[in-house]
Amino acid sequence: MDATIGESAPSVERAFEGQPHPGFWGLVTPRSMAVAVVYAFVFSMVSMRIYMIVGLVGAFNMPSNILCFVTLRGLVSLLRRCGIAAAPFTRQENVFLQTSVITCVNVAVASGFATYLVAMTSDLAKSLSESPDKEDVVEDVPMGRYGLLIFFASTLGIMAMIPMVKVMILDYRLLFPTGSVVAHLINSFHTPQGAYVAKLQVRALIKAFAGSISWSIFQWFYTGGDSCGFQVFPTFGLELYKRRFYFDFSASWVGLGMIVPHVVNFGLLFGGCISGGIIYPFLQSKKGQWYHTENPSSLNGINGYKVFMGLTMVVTEGIYNFITLMTVLLLDFYNKKKENDSGVSKYMLKHPSLNYDDRKRLEVFLDNHIPIIGGVVGYIVIGTMCAVVTPWIFHQIKFYHIAILFVTIFPLFFFSNTYVTGLTDWSVSTTYCKVVLFIIAAWIAKPGAVIAGLVACGLALISLNVSCQAMQDLRTGYMTLTSPRVVVAGHMYGVLIASVINPLIYLFFKAHARKSGPLGTKNSIYPCPSAAVYRAIALLSTGGVKELPKHCFTFCFITIFLTVTVETVRLVSQRKDWKVQHYIPCMTAIALPFLVGPTFTIDFALGSVVLMLWTKVNRQSAALLSSAVAAGLVCGDGIWYLPSSLLGFFNVDPPICMRFLASGKPAEMADAFLSTLGT
Template identity: 50%
Template sequence: MQVATIFKLFVGSFSWTSFTWLYASGKGCGFSSFPLFGLEMYKKRFFFDFSTTFIGVGMICPPMVNITLLAGGITSWGFLFPFLETKSGQWYHTSSPTSLVGSNGYKVFITVTLIVVDGIYNFIILLITAFIDFRQKQQETDSVVGNYLRKHPSLNYDDRRRIEVFLENRIPFSIPAVAYVVCAIICAIIIPRMFYQITFFNVLTIYIIIPVLALTNTYATGLTDWNVAYTYAKFTIFIVSAWVAKPGAIVASLVACGLVVSALHVSSQATQDVKTGYMTLTSQRALVIMQILGIIIGSILTPCIFRAFQNTAKAHIPIGAPDSEYPCPYAGVYRAIAVVGTGGAKELPDHCLMFCFAAACFAIAVNTLSIVSQRNGWKIMNYIPNVTVFALPFFIGSSGPIDMCIGTIVMFIWTKINSQSAALLSSAVAAG
């Protein structure tokens, strides 16, 4: 039934997407930009894009995640950003939608502050919890699997079997830890030889910070299926270019951006695969070995593919140029961020750091309230928003959260009509 449902919904979703494609002549046209709430709301990114993908994701995600996403979109694009737009000419003096010295500076840095502070807070809590848990396990004679199952006696057979396979095939922590340290040292030695603008100390510092960023990005990807690695990349470019602050700072910051993006993409993708492995009773070790093999193959194939594009480009118009057959428009955006970063925080629009400080305080307060309510068993703990989820729509708008909330409504109605059918087939419908 589940397999048949996936294929039925796949055909339906594919047909609908093909139909909407026929009525779109370009960006911002057709059903994918349908101004359901009016043109003024459309300008503030409140519209329905008929995305079956995000409706499906919304059916899988917990209702509180979807509601939090929508709340973040309303707070940012409904109130905060319109207020900042009224300060054009007073707090900033450019109308460019991509410049960090304009309104985009507030969007990027407030969003990144919320996500990073939430990530660091959770990272510290994770370390404390892991240390306490490790001390407790040293005093226990029962196995990890037996101890977990004993604490959760109400689990059904499928979940118990998945947990047994998942925990019994764990990779010892020492292996990835040692591998990461070795990889960091190798890169810290080799990369400065390839790009003299960045130093051994710069690369090593980035590798010390990457685990925190990877944890927060992977956490957000696991909750919402959105990978915001490029938001961290922009933040990294600005910080590193301001840190180096000398000739070569632009190249150094773009190299740092490449390191962060590649690390964050690998970590979030690997975790998604491990989650799929948990559902399909696949060994973690087998998944990680295949990940490593895929990275090795990709490291060989990707430069070859790049060289193929390079060789087929016109001699007088290099790859990446605006007039090239293969333009890279974001390259100019990222370089512009690096140029702004060389001037440091003083290049940011007025009061940007004040807004970032307020965002950091908000993240700490919400996380503290969440932990205290969980410890005391308060009912409010089920309604406290996740800060990272709340921050994502600040950068991407509200069209996705609207679709995901529709998925929540579909699940609510379906469960009311037939809860057994919803439990059995909802994941298959969402996947299709």
């Protein structure tokens, strides 16, 4: 049976009849390439900063799409008002621009700048082991070479996706929900009614942006020292502040909370409450009985419980979902075979139930498809180059390690991860990459195994993320009559941008972090919570956790049982369509506060509360404008971060330090000291 609508449904493509359809170079234009660089830089910087602080980052597909459309539409209008001839801004050029930006942002998140690359440093290694082996530490990765590796690993994911395009989109007719939603958004923007909607969204975005950056500038004046400003306001009292439970007045986190699903946000808050309010105080009371180290960040002490309980939740949920989704995949294949559904493209073209839109889309898609042989040859060539470049940067991993992964394991992971994303919109690439990390580290099992495992993990994460995102974009291209060759050109251009600007952004953050502490350390403004998880898995794989504190594995086993129980209840409730499914959080969300603390959970939950109240007051307005407002809040706070950092580099410090002290003796001592200062 066809997954298509009947001819009686409103046609999208008929509304675009008569509009010009430029060739390849009419869509891959200098103006879209220039705008792509600007927004790729902005969203990559914002995403990397969020990931370094929180360890979780939301999708920016919708905000970036709105900004891309408005910017190029406004540029075309401006040129025409100035009497300069400008080609019309088509939805196909919009797809190229959007694809370039999102690909760069996706690579920024997957390139390890907040995870496995930080996990290689000595500062993070010493936080998990008092005397790490020198072979398991890489202090400074040469960013020029690493940018080259990013390019090859990302291109490998694109090449691996090409042979699967017709199978995923045409034969099995997978929806790829995010790609479909973006396509509907682009189609609506480029109709007369869509232009009006876009204006409303842009006005909301500009207002939120202005408010966010104004608030950030105001806060800056009160941060003239360590632990100063509104970001350290003890919202719920000084005792809870010591446990990192407070609201830090961050507009970007509140905006991100409006994008992230409610169940995730309240899961984060729940995890912060049980970790900081129940488990950690209990473990602190066992000091001297279960552990004796004075180092709060060593795996031999309380940090061992924190890291491995959080790690257990993340890995257990990942494996559980991997098994579940693989079962769905196999059952789906079985059902298609049982129904004798060949699903070939020619059959679809001839099928009488196809409406006008589907026929037009299939015609454009098949006339401009990329030959499978191109993807296969590209995979072999790029894989060989990747296997040569990687040991050139990280000598701990060998050519044959990478070659075996590319030939045996990666193709299976590419297919299954992309197929699952098409069914559920849920990529489990982080689980696959942790499996690769475990395999390589356990295989080598000697000094250098930790770095080798992290490198292999990085190759898997970059290529898998790019591959499934590329298929989402091709689904967008299919629904907007965009040539697959134009979409792949957008991917390649986005990868090229990413391999240049993302290492520079990382170096910028690394230089700025030196004031408070190196990247990945708990005192740093960029604690990179996920980095400890990756290194802990590598240590576990090589048998480096023999000195864990007493009862640590008991807590881990309890955590495994609870995770499996919660995930099973959540899965059953979804299958039975119980209402309780909307209130069961994923265990990964609960695990994050175990690793980084509960501070940001207040902001995320507040974002959900704001959106819920807005929806209750005006559901239509919230649905139409919430993404734009969230984008404005996130971008405003993120953009101010750049000039504030530059002010710091030029020794321009805020004039005021606002701090909070307990009443009684601490306040009296502060008053006594202040009275000795001159006016």
